[in-house]
Amino acid sequence: MSPITARDLDARLAPLRAIGFDARRGTNRLAWTPEDAAAGAWFEEQAAACGLEAWRDAAGNRWATPRGTDGPWWAVGSHTDSVRDGGAFDGALGVAAAFAIAAVAPDDRPLAVISFEDEEGARFNTPTFGSRALTGALADGVLDRADDDGTTLAEAMRAAGVDPAGLPRATDNLDKLRGFYELHIDQSTDLAERGAPYGVVSSLAARLRVRATLRGVADHAGTTPMEGRQDALLAAARLIVAANEQAAGEMRATVGRILVEPNALTAIAAGTTAWLDARSPDSAVLDAWLARVTAAAPGADLAIESRSPAVTFDDGLRALLRGAGAPEVVCWAGHDAGLLAPHVPAAMVLVRNATGISHSPVEHVELEDAAAGATAILEALSA
Known part of the structure; x- marks a missing residue:
């Protein structure tokens, strides 16, 4: 042979x-x-x-x-x-x-x-x-x-x-x-x-993919006061930071894809969709991470798209x-x-x-x- x-x-x-x-x-x-x-x-x-x-x-x-x-x-x-x-x-x-x-x-x-x-x-x-x-x-x-x-x-x-x-x-x-x-x-x-x-x-390793949907209100980037905004992209940024900060222990978490509406330079974002990817040899670690991210981003609609043990x-x-x-x-x-x-x-x-x-x-x-x-x-x- x-x-x-x-x-x-x-x-x-x-x-x-x-x-x-x-x-x-x-x-x-x-x-x-x-x-x-x-x-x-x-x-x-x-x-x-x-x-x-x-x-x-x-x-x-x-x-x-x-x-x-x-x-x-x-x-x-x-x-x-x-x-x-x-x-x-x-x-x-x-x-x-x-x-x-x-x-x-x-x-x-x-x-x-x-x-x-x-x-x-x-x-x-x-x-x-x-x-x-x-x-x-x-x-x-x-x-x-x-x-x-x-x-x-x-x-x-x-x-x-x-x-x-x-x-x-x-x-x-x-x-x-x-x-x-x-x-x-x-x-x-x-x-x-x-x-x-x-x-x-x-x-x-076990894998978890989550779709996060965040809603805001589209408005003018120049005329809308900061205190009156509902910015979906800002909320998504906080979610991304939370996903990273909550990735404690033997795991890895990434947000590698995000969509923004209307995605215009002079408009406040009315909606964002982000996809979270998390991995660990232990599925329980991923479940605990998702619970912490959910608590840290109460305005986000988090839906599990796929889970692999x-x-x-x-x-x-x-x-x-x-x-x-x-x-x-x-x-x-x-x-x-x-x-x-x-x-x-x-x-x-x-x-x-x-x-x-x-x-x-x-x-x-x-x-x-x-x-x-x-x-x-x-x-x-x-x-």
């Missing part, structure tokens, strides 16, 4: 990296777009080269599966969509590595490759859409969410050739999986600080991956493998990132490190 090589990964990644890439802005390959369709064509080419059959499920997830069988299979994969102005490796590296692994897997261990649709959720605020659909964990009303141009998710799916009416059938394919491995760029410096080319994820990956798979002495780490980001873990044996390998930067055009990993991590997955699958 030959190890995965950096040259093989580079050859597989090169055509995918070019899709949606701009030297100034980085990678823009959002879900349900022409760039996403081009990534799908790349996926089909890779599948054909590996002798696998490519198809798409009811949620738009792309599968490459052994011909003549209906599973269950062991699968390896990640996603090919990006955030806005993102990097070349997040998600894409995992799918390219999955094909490299499938190409040399033993004949008695045929593998499937999966590229989950819309993992980033950048266009419709629908993170891990495809894996949530596969596991029956989608939020109600998700098809009605609209992008910045007013296009709904249902409309975008239909335009991409996926019938949104069939979305409930996405769970039909879950029993085709015996287990799942995902390789991903480390989005921290944990592995770099340990001097390890790759590491095994012990668990994913902490996830511990399969002990047996982790033991196989640690065989070569790889360290274990806790991952603070969300991943498709975390959605699958409560349903099938699942594991994750992170690849060293010297800067820890991700979701950025300067995101980078050394492909020699990625090849070592992919080889660890191949050996675990062959054990």
Whole structure:
């Protein structure tokens, strides 16, 4: 059994990296777009080269599966969509590595490759859409969410050739999986600080996403006295400060998106909507944080949009991956493998990132490190 090589990964990644890439802005390959369709064509080419059959499920997830069988299979994969102005490796590296692994897997261990649709959720605020659909964990009303141009998710799916009416059938394919491995760029410096080319994820931190709506009264910025104002943006600023100050203990809290109405230089804000992201290895810490933020911002309407519990990956798979002495780490980001873990044996390998930067055009990993991590997955699958 030959190890995965950096040259093989580079050859597989090169055509995918070019899709949606701009030297100034980085990678823009959002879900349900022409760039996403081009990534799908790349996926089909890779599948054909590996002798696998490519198809798409009811949620738009792309599968490459052994011909003549209906599973269950062991699968390896990640996603090919990006955030806005993102990097070349997040998600894409995992799918390219999955094909490299499938190409040399033993004949008695045929593998499937999966590229989950819309993992980033950048266009419709629908993170891990495809894996949530596969596991029956989608939020109600998700098809009605609209992008910045007013296009709904249902409309975008239909335009991409996926019938949104069939979305409930996405769970039909879950029993085709015996287990799942995902390789991903480390989005921290944990592995770099340990001097390890790759590491095994012990668990994913719990995540909480909250939408905050604040109302004010639009008025003239020049003529309205300070004491008579009802400024929704000022209230949002206090909420953001509270979210940060109340993030005590082992947790992280961020407000990374905010909308303002009417968003005019000479007008007091009549309304703001902000999205809060909070994470901790302990879900109870997040609940306590949200209670403190609610008390500190009594005028805010806080609604939980999504909640993901902490996830511990399969002990047996982790033991196989640690065989070569790889360290274990806790991952603070969300991943498709975390959605699958409560349903099938699942594991994750992170690849060293010297800067820890991700979701950025300067995101980078050394492909020699990625090849070592992919080889660890191949050996675990062959054990």
